[in-house]
Amino acid sequence: MIKRNNSSNSDPVFHGNYEDKIAEIEKIIAQIESGNLELESVFDQFATAVEYLRQCETFLQQRQQQVDLLIETLSDD
Template identity: 70%
Template sequence: MPPNWTYEATVAEIEIIINQIERGELDLADVFDQFARAVERLRQCETFLTRQQQQVDLLIETLLDEPEPF
């Protein structure tokens, strides 16, 4: 993912692509190109969400493993 990548901007890009395809604004070749672009962006989002979930799980595990003070 690019250094300035954001989840929100990527989701917005996917929504724009979907809207263009649904409205029939693209030539057939462009539909396939944009569809491939949307799939790649979805993969980026999935990777991001998976990493975030792993971090949350680790934090929860750390909290649960800490001994309680007396």
């Protein structure tokens, strides 16, 4: 039996779900592009966006490994 975990909150590296992080990144990009932020805020927002992107990448890599394992398991049958 395959254990399914639908909650990304249980992942210690990934707090919140993937779609929420993508939405936050898009908001940050819009704020930076607006030109209304102080330079220091631009750097802070950029650093936040980079961290969110890293979290998303880790999440996707983990899910790809799970898919690869499932495909391998199915191929063995």
